Amino acid sequence: MSSIGNETGRAALEPETAAVGLRHKHLLGLEDYGADEITLILDTAESFLEVLERPIKKVPTLRGITVVNLFFENSTRTRISFEMAEKRLSADTVNFSASSSSTQKGETLRDTAANIEAMKIDAVVMRHSAPGSCLFLSRCLESVIINAGDGAHEHPTQALLDLLSLRRRLGDLRGKRVTLVGDILHSRVALSNIYGLQKLGAHVQVCGPAPLIPRHIEELGVEVFWNVEEALENSDVLNVLRIQLERHNAHHFPSLREYHEEFGVTMDRLDRHASDELVILHPGPINRGVEISSEVADSGRSIILEQVTNGVAVRMAVLYLLLGGKTREH
Amino acid sequence: MSTELHQFEAERLLLKGARLLDHASGLDERADLLIEDGMIVRRGPALEAAEAEVLELEGLTVVAGFVDLRVRLGEPGREDRETVESGLDAAAAGGYVAICVTPEATPVCDHAGAVTALLARAEEHAVTLLPLGAVTAGLKGERLADMGELARAGVAGFCEGNRGLQGGAALRGALSYSRMFGLPLFELARERSLAGGDVHEGPVALRMGLKGEPRLAEDLGVQLGIRLAEFEQAALHLQLISTRESVELLRQARSRGVRVSADCSPQHLALTHERCLDFDPSARLVPPLRPEEDRQALLEAVAGGVLDAICSDHRPAEFDELDREYPLCPFGCASLETAFAVAHQALVESGICSLERLLELFSAGPRRVLGLPPASFEAGAPAELTILDLDCAWTYRGAEALTLGVNSPWEGKSFRVRPAGLVNGRYAALRG
Numbered sequence: 055m056s057s058i059g060n061e062t063g064r065a066a067l068e069p070e071t072a073a074v075g076l077r078h079k080h081l082l083g084l085e086d087y088g089a090d091e092i093t094l095i096l097d098t099a100e101s102f103l104e105v106l107e108r109p110i111k112k113v114p115t116l117r118g119i120t121v122v123n124l125f126f127e128n129s130t131r132t133r134i135s136f137e138m139a140e141k142r143l144s145a146d147t148v149n150f151s152a153s154s155s156s157t158q159k160g161e162t163l164r165d166t167a168a169n170i171e172a173m174k175i176d177a178v179v180m181r182h183s184a185p186g187s188c189l190f191l192s193r194c195l196e197s198v199i200i201n202a203g204d205g206a207h208e209h210p211t212q213a214l215l216d217l218l219s220l221r222r223r224l225g226d227l228r229g230k231r232v233t234l235v236g237d238i239l240h241s242r243v244a245l246s247n248i249y250g251l252q253k254l255g256a257h258v259q260v261c262g263p264a265p266l267i268p269r270h271i272e273e274l275g276v277e278v279f280w281n282v283e284e285a286l287e288n289s290d291v292l293n294v295l296r297i298q299l300e301r302h303n304a305h306h307f308p309s310l311r312e313y314h315e316e317f318g319v320t321m322d323r324l325d326r327h328a329s330d331e332l333v334i335l336h337p338g339p340i341n342r343g344v345e346i347s348s349e350v351a352d353s354g355r356s357i358i359l360e361q362v363t364n365g366v367a368v369r370m371a372v373l374y375l376l377l378g379g380k381t382r383e384h
Numbered sequence: 385m386s387t388e389l390h391q392f393e394a395e396r397l398l399l400k401g402a403r404l405l406d407h408a409s410g411l412d413e414r415a416d417l418l419i420e421d422g423m424i425v426r427r428g429p430a431l432e433a434a435e436a437e438v439l440e441l442e443g444l445t446v447v448a449g450f451v452d453l454r455v456r457l458g459e460p461g462r463e464d465r466e467t468v469e470s471g472l473d474a475a476a477a478g479g480y481v482a483i484c485v486t487p488e489a490t491p492v493c494d495h496a497g498a499v500t501a502l503l504a505r506a507e508e509h510a511v512t513l514l515p516l517g518a519v520t521a522g523l524k525g526e527r528l529a530d531m532g533e534l535a536r537a538g539v540a541g542f543c544e545g546n547r548g549l550q551g552g553a554a555l556r557g558a559l560s561y562s563r564m565f566g567l568p569l570f571e572l573a574r575e576r577s578l579a580g581g582d583v584h585e586g587p588v589a590l591r592m593g594l595k596g597e598p599r600l601a602e603d604l605g606v607q608l609g610i611r612l613a614e615f616e617q618a619a620l621h622l623q624l625i626s627t628r629e630s631v632e633l634l635r636q637a638r639s640r641g642v643r644v645s646a647d648c649s650p651q652h653l654a655l656t657h658e659r660c661l662d663f664d665p666s667a668r669l670v671p672p673l674r675p676e677e678d679r680q681a682l683l684e685a686v687a688g689g690v691l692d693a694i695c696s697d698h699r700p701a702e703f704d705e706l707d708r709e710y711p712l713c714p715f716g717c718a719s720l721e722t723a724f725a726v727a728h729q730a731l732v733e734s735g736i737c738s739l740e741r742l743l744e745l746f747s748a749g750p751r752r753v754l755g756l757p758p759a760s761f762e763a764g765a766p767a768e769l770t771i772l773d774l775d776c777a778w779t780y781r782g783a784e785a786l787t788l789g790v791n792s793p794w795e796g797k798s799f800r801v802r803p804a805g806l807v808n809g810r811y812a813a814l815r816g
Contacts, residue, residue, distance in 0.1 A: 187709045207592060
């Protein structure tokens with residue numbers, strides 16, 4: 055624990071981390087992570103938030119550790135957030151961006167990754183369009199694998215940063231009602247959010263155009279709404295998902311205008327149907343005027359920018375918990 | 385170390401000491417069988433024959449020869465997946481005397497030359513290769529292949545492979561035209577606009593973040609196929625049935641006399657979609673593995689006679705194409721060598737149906753679909769026999785298998801029965 059940086063950090067971490075550690079070598083998703091592991095990550099992230107408030111925002115925790123950010127799909131926020139987290143922990147970082155299509159033509163994912171691993175690295179953070187690709191990678195490599203989004207499967211660090219943001223705002227999440235509104239079908243964050251929230255005791259609702267709600271999602275224990283106003287009535291939290299224009303066809307919904315009419319989160323809707331304490335999340339990037347109005351996005355209910363800050367802390371916590379042991383080995 | 389297969393050709397073959405089992409003729413006795421020039425000539429206790437090749441089959445059971453209605457080989461074009469030779473060897477290890485080979489090759493089997501070449505490659509093998517001709521030229525779904533030419537070249541039927549025919553007009557045309565040649569039309573029926581998922585649409589697909597293919601795609605395809613067969617008064621063989629509803633549609637069609645037959649794979653009889661959860665590409669099948677209720681309906685349909693045959697649906701793949709992201713892996717699995725053992729486990733060992741019925745599904749059923757009479761043990765009948773070990777414990781190991789395909793969902797799984805070989809005319813093959 056002393057590797058965290060200074061006395062304050064250590065004091066904040068020790069009571070929790072002394073009790074449990076992560077049972078997993080990788081972070082592939084939250085489906086098989088325990089509530090205790092999730093709580094440990096969030097507690098650890100709280101300590102790193104404190105580090106981020108210091109004038110010198112860097113700790114030597116992962117000195118000598120090399121992390122590769124392997125991004126086969128475009129991502130600004132997640133990639134920068136991971137890179138920032140790695141740098142603040144003093145890890146060496148390498149960024150690799152390639153479109154999946156270019157690798158389909160030539161080198162396989164295994165070869166790309168194996169070549170990078172041969173340069174002696176400790177961890178890979180990967181974003182890839184194919185569900186299961188991080189699991190595949192974990193079977194190919196010795197390195198620690200952190201999933202930064204594998205298609206519509208999982209995006210665990212996004213869910214963790216959402217959880218951290220909510221916990222800081224609302225405290226205990228048990229019994230809280232969280233509504234995910236938007237494109238649940240193609241979302242890379244929906245599943246991880248559902249797993250994480252449920253494990254911490256929250257009740258999850260999903261809301262969106264019927265073709266964008268996967269059938270059978272009730273079997274995960276979530277409640278489905280086609281009417282955003284009904285969903286708002288008893289929600290403590292609204293997590294507004296991005297409408298991903300590039301993924302839709304005419305069979306999903308007719309137009310952005312109609313989407314905004316039916317599901318757009320506007321101040322007027324909130325005033326009429328939501329509690330005053332409702333907290334708004336959005337994983338970004340925002341389509342202003344489509345899924346959320348600027349007025350709401352920039353209001354006091356919205357904690358969108360806190361999410362971004364918390365994202366760095368959560369990723370620091372994940373890297374620390376999965377890789378911190380390696381520095382001790384060294 | 386791979387399974388050894390002893391293959392030979394003999395003018396006179398003497399099968400000694402086996403149990404001869406043929407429910408159709410009420411035969412179940414320990415007797416010897418003498419075969420001359422490919423024909424059964426005598427059956428009886430302690431036969432002797434000069435200059436005969438003797439097969440000592442003590443403890444084994446000889447049954448009517450197995451026929452497989454759906455095998456994909458890699459040759460020509462993808463010999464790294466399976467050659468004609470490796471595929472026929474695997475079929476022999478699976479106890480098959482004949483296998484129908486889909487036209488999905490490069491070039492496509494849509495012209496006489498391709499049929500002739502395939503038949504020539506298989507000539508000296510104990511297992512008979514029955515080529516299926518493409519329904520449309522190049523399997524492109526545009527114009528019909530030259531079916532008359534294919535028929536004259538010796539195809540056993542027509543089939544559009546995993547792609548299937550696209551829509552009602554194409555299927556209607558194919559049914560109507562192929563009827564002239566007296567050969568069966570095989571179809572993997574799906575409503576294409578709803579098809580195309582990685583796994584079954586349901587909670588498993590959801591948890592895996594994958595696109596699911598709904599049951600409805602198959603149900604509507606089967607419905608359309610049945611209605612068209614009825615309308616055209618033509619025979620249609622529907623392959624790889626996997627849903628509860630399509631079983632029901634078939635049951636109804638049968639009862640009103642529609643000339644429709646159907647098969648399913650042992651994989652769908654034994655596995656459910658939960659098997660996909662670990663992203664193992666060898667369980668990524670077309671049609672996708674379904675929930676338990678569909679599997680149960682399928683077991684019942686097979687036992688109760690709604691389905692006519694069990695086909696292996698062997699689709700070998702090589703290591704590199706499986707060693708990648710799940711959605712990029714080819715569909716299908718290598719299954720020739722496990723088909724009977726898997727089906728026996730799912731149906732007979734579980735008490736769903738009798739051995740008699742299972743044997744029918746591997747022999748008389750597929751032969752009926754192909755328009756062939758059932759295999760017989762009577763003097764004068766051609767020798768088309770499968771040799772089974774009905775009491776052995778064995779474990780499937782891909783490294784020991786004869787197929788080149790490495791995509792078996794049965795790796796490391798243990799079974800209680802296993803084909804030991806076959807006799808096919810003048811040829812015989814026995815696993816060492």
